[in-house]
Amino acid sequence: MTPETIDQLRTPALLVESGVFDHNLATMDKVLPGARLRPHVKAFKSTAIARRLAADGHRGFCAATVAEVEGMVAAGMGDDLLLANETLQAERLGQLSDKAEITVAIDSDQTLDAAISGGVRSVIVDVEVGLPRCGCSVDEAPRLADRARAAGLMVMGVMGYEGHLMMVRDPQDKAAQVEACMATLLSAHERVGGDIVSGGGTGTFAANKWVTEIQAGSYTLMDTDYDKLGLPFQKALTVLTTVISVSKKGWLVVDGGLKAFAMDHGNPSWTDGKVLFCSDEHTTLAMPEGGSYAVGDKIRLFPAHVDPTVAKHQQMWLVEDDQIRDCWDIDLRHW
Amino acid sequence: MTPETIDQLRTPALLVESGVFDHNLATMDKVLPGARLRPHVKAFKSTAIARRLAADGHRGFCAATVAEVEGMVAAGMGDDLLLANETLQAERLGQLSDKAEITVAIDSDQTLDAAISGGVRSVIVDVEVGLPRCGCSVDEAPRLADRARAAGLMVMGVMGYEGHLMMVRDPQDKAAQVEACMATLLSAHERVGGDIVSGGGTGTFAANKWVTEIQAGSYTLMDTDYDKLGLPFQKALTVLTTVISVSKKGWLVVDGGLKAFAMDHGNPSWTDGKVLFCSDEHTTLAMPEGGSYAVGDKIRLFPAHVDPTVAKHQQMWLVEDDQIRDCWDIDLRHW
Numbered sequence: 001m002t003p004e005t006i007d008q009l010r011t012p013a014l015l016v017e018s019g020v021f022d023h024n025l026a027t028m029d030k031v032l033p034g035a036r037l038r039p040h041v042k043a044f045k046s047t048a049i050a051r052r053l054a055a056d057g058h059r060g061f062c063a064a065t066v067a068e069v070e071g072m073v074a075a076g077m078g079d080d081l082l083l084a085n086e087t088l089q090a091e092r093l094g095q096l097s098d099k100a101e102i103t104v105a106i107d108s109d110q111t112l113d114a115a116i117s118g119g120v121r122s123v124i125v126d127v128e129v130g131l132p133r134c135g136c137s138v139d140e141a142p143r144l145a146d147r148a149r150a151a152g153l154m155v156m157g158v159m160g161y162e163g164h165l166m167m168v169r170d171p172q173d174k175a176a177q178v179e180a181c182m183a184t185l186l187s188a189h190e191r192v193g194g195d196i197v198s199g200g201g202t203g204t205f206a207a208n209k210w211v212t213e214i215q216a217g218s219y220t221l222m223d224t225d226y227d228k229l230g231l232p233f234q235k236a237l238t239v240l241t242t243v244i245s246v247s248k249k250g251w252l253v254v255d256g257g258l259k260a261f262a263m264d265h266g267n268p269s270w271t272d273g274k275v276l277f278c279s280d281e282h283t284t285l286a287m288p289e290g291g292s293y294a295v296g297d298k299i300r301l302f303p304a305h306v307d308p309t310v311a312k313h314q315q316m317w318l319v320e321d322d323q324i325r326d327c328w329d330i331d332l333r334h335w
Numbered sequence: 336m337t338p339e340t341i342d343q344l345r346t347p348a349l350l351v352e353s354g355v356f357d358h359n360l361a362t363m364d365k366v367l368p369g370a371r372l373r374p375h376v377k378a379f380k381s382t383a384i385a386r387r388l389a390a391d392g393h394r395g396f397c398a399a400t401v402a403e404v405e406g407m408v409a410a411g412m413g414d415d416l417l418l419a420n421e422t423l424q425a426e427r428l429g430q431l432s433d434k435a436e437i438t439v440a441i442d443s444d445q446t447l448d449a450a451i452s453g454g455v456r457s458v459i460v461d462v463e464v465g466l467p468r469c470g471c472s473v474d475e476a477p478r479l480a481d482r483a484r485a486a487g488l489m490v491m492g493v494m495g496y497e498g499h500l501m502m503v504r505d506p507q508d509k510a511a512q513v514e515a516c517m518a519t520l521l522s523a524h525e526r527v528g529g530d531i532v533s534g535g536g537t538g539t540f541a542a543n544k545w546v547t548e549i550q551a552g553s554y555t556l557m558d559t560d561y562d563k564l565g566l567p568f569q570k571a572l573t574v575l576t577t578v579i580s581v582s583k584k585g586w587l588v589v590d591g592g593l594k595a596f597a598m599d600h601g602n603p604s605w606t607d608g609k610v611l612f613c614s615d616e617h618t619t620l621a622m623p624e625g626g627s628y629a630v631g632d633k634i635r636l637f638p639a640h641v642d643p644t645v646a647k648h649q650q651m652w653l654v655e656d657d658q659i660r661d662c663w664d665i666d667l668r669h670w
Contacts, residue, residue, distance in 0.1 A: 085590075086579040087590070108580065111579065131582070132619050135582075242366035245443065247467070247470075249463075253468055255420075258597065263643075281399045282420075284468055289430060295443050295446060296544070305593070307594070312647065
């Protein structure tokens, strides 16, 4: 039987508040319509959400794993996929060449070799712009592009992720730092060519005015960490839990913990009070002053980091308050 | 094709080093043979490991979720299962009554009512012994036991989890604190009755001499957090990753991150050098002095917390160095 209200759900369960989700998508569409946004499926890992974004006019997507690309192709959304990450498993992408248009990031001879031998037809040169992670130097970029073209591959352009700037609070400071990073990326682009300059994320979607497309996904669902930035998006994602124990000593316990919440940005948050600590399958909350919570009550907690929280669950329930409107499989998990 | 060596695995991948795993099981068996240990499946979430423990003589298991109990019954290991946690979904347990012997923890009238109406035949009274989580007071325990018996349920005894003492370093200090907690549990047991006094964990497996059975699971795989305690168990679990990018600026990047490692106890650890930070699908490592890592190299990282790390993966690969001996499904995930 399909559940109609959240009381009928097994907990812990991921909820997406429908009105907030719609608000987030509409808000982003005003700033970055159509191809200006390349939604990043790593944030929500669900082809149901991708399908909604495609219907809204965002036809190109990016991904962080080969499995996400495979899942998007299987769901019929392979028109323009960018694996915005390096991989040595490029043959898995090459096997999809007849069904999809897939571009993969490269930043070294080895990752380019993997793309060539794996049968990938299209690459983008990933340039390091300040985040100590993937990406080649500006000087390396044209050599890799030349090698790719010599091997018969299409070079779509460049990408560079200013991930270290996502959480910069001051808008002017952020704008200046993003500009400096993107100057690096644009100087690489001059030497690489191609139509695409791809970068950014939810934290710089407005500040990054230099790329041709922004890679963002977390804005759809949001979390307590991004919420600190004063972005125009609101928190749509919660984990629904059930109170399973109440102590007269001043705490209550719900049935979701370390296996239901990503903890890399800290504890989940509770609108009504303080979160004391998480265990594997429990979170202990302080009983609020005058609070009258009882065993069986439902409590929604906001995760501190959307992307790895979503990756722990099998489905999200789209809700309007307590009414269930849809169930979205989280079908882009694992590797 | 079944992979024969770890080079053939898609990364990130969970590895269990066979010799270390065997050592951990043998070491525990010397201290707590047979029914003295009730292995906790929440740590490894795999019926393959449970089957090995059952073959070694541990026939009773405990679990933290209803789904774990259901999975153990489906795998034919339902002879003596304890859901060492409160639940309001007791009807899911009751539906298994003709196939398995299942006891559920209760600490309130509501959780007892759920057990009664859900068709559960056997309960254990969960007593709070110092950890601010589930468990009733000593004074409440006999009343709940009487109510359960009056409703025709078997009361198996008491349980109490001294989880706040797992990480106490000094053995004498730990012994004294565990004794005080267990004095609370034993005073509840006097008033509740039943054959079972259940408690403990990997961190107190040797210090807790007052229970009839220890609930431990992490000792099988171990993590960097438990490893700080000087326990006689060794770290068997690693996440195998592939180097996907190397920077001349002094770092390298592997293809496992926040979605492959539990982060509640901090970053994973690397034997050869320093872990700088984790992103969703990357971990950036400092290039060691004189290090010559290249794109394509395999690197094993030790997770900081076993239980929620295992819960992120679909399978574990049992290995002897680089040779694959077995693949264990992580079939007790989710809720």
